């Protein structure tokens with residue numbers, strides 16, 4: 001039997017996994033990357049530490065996937081989070097599990113993840129073309145007959161038996177992810193579900209710059225779209241120069257951005273004291289007021305809030321610096337209520353330049369979930385973020401890339417309808 005030739009477009013997490021798997025299955029693989037090196041995005045993941053995956057069982061893992069977790073089920077069971085850890089350990093990367101079941105390289109260095117993948121790519125004899133951009137996909141009679149590539153100012157055509165598009169989404173375009181694959185997929189007749197930035201910062205109206213740098217641990221955030229409560233999350237929030245970030249800020253950003261794009265309004269309400277009910281908090285505020293050493297609202301808030309939050313909290317909630325005026329205007333119940341319900345209307349969000357992922361992408365209806373193969377073009381597969389599938393923060397997105405990359409690589413290498 002002739003050796004199957006596979007071209008993989010994009011040397012990100014999904015493309016590298018697809019290339020390695022196809023080569024291990026015996027295919028002759030060419031991996032094409034437009035940047036000067038592989039895995040530029042992986043190098044900045046997890047704040048430079050790369051949260052490779054998450055060890056949760058499928059039952060829990062799947063609750064962190066959007067918009068349709070069922071699509072990943074087969075890929076996950078073919079190459080799950082345990083397989084991911086095993087794979088990396090086998091190619092020489094030691095890993096460690098941290099809080100929230102998140103897996104990181106033991107070295108704490110995301111570049112080690114890329115290096116281990118590139119080593120394995122070399123071990124498998126995969127041909128890698130860097131600084132080579134796929135510019136076009138050429139179709140004939142329901143299949144791809146060549147791709148047009150540009151390198152060093154020269155254009156040429158390349159052919160293979162099978163093609164895997166793993167060119168990522170639109171987020172952090174400086175890493176090479178500029179949405180080229182959506183154009184190729186559309187040319188192949190695929191529907192692209194509307195893309196939007198997700199896991200991104202939300203900027204409230206009247207945001208106080210004094211909040212920048214504040215981290216709130218174990219608070220609760222509620223997202224209200226229009227008049228409806230649409231999501232509640234408990235965990236950590238970061239306030240940055242882009243607005244509200246951190247794990248739970250990112251978690252609510254998917255629905256918030258979608259609402260804003262659809263022309264709706266949304267707001268968040270932060271419960272700074274989620275562990276105590278309103279009656280208990282009321283009593284606590286009352287007690288702190290009775291023990292106050294001066295007539296200032298800030299003195300009371302010092303007992304209840306991190307110091308950096310005090311001035312912005314007062315400013316954004318129009319609280320007087322005089323405790324007596326504050327009590328006259330909203331009373332103890334009003335103060336307790338504001339601590340449990342710090343409301344901020346959302347004005348805008350950070351777009352692709354700094355969004356962690358792109359939601360939306362190649363429609364799930366037209367990809368076979370059992371092997372990541374196109375239902376429309378007989379020698380085409382998809383892997384990674386280009387697919388209309390995304391996850392929360394916590395290692396879910398890289399696992400999507402590894403599971404879909406594995407399945408696409410294996411299927412493209414062994415599919416007998418492509419030769």
Ligand SMILES: Cc1cc2nc3c(=O)[nH]c(=O)nc-3n(C[C@H](O)[C@H](O)[C@H](O)COP(=O)(O)OP(=O)(O)OC[C@H]3O[C@@H](n4cnc5c(N)ncnc54)[C@H](O)[C@@H]3O)c2cc1C
Nearest residue numbers: 010012013014034045046051134168176384385395397398
């Ligand atoms: C700041 C940040 C932190 C993150 N942290 C985490 C984390 O800790 N854990 C986690 O699970 N997820 C994390 N993610 C998300 C995760 O990194 C991505 O979902 C994942 O890397 C997507 O992999 P991919 O291979 O599908 O796409 P990409 O990584 O985007 O790779 C696509 C590749 O294709 C190449 N390409 C594009 N077009 C062409 C073309 N025309 N020709 C040739 N090559 C092309 C690009 O240059 C790129 O190298 C993070 C993302 C960001 C931005």
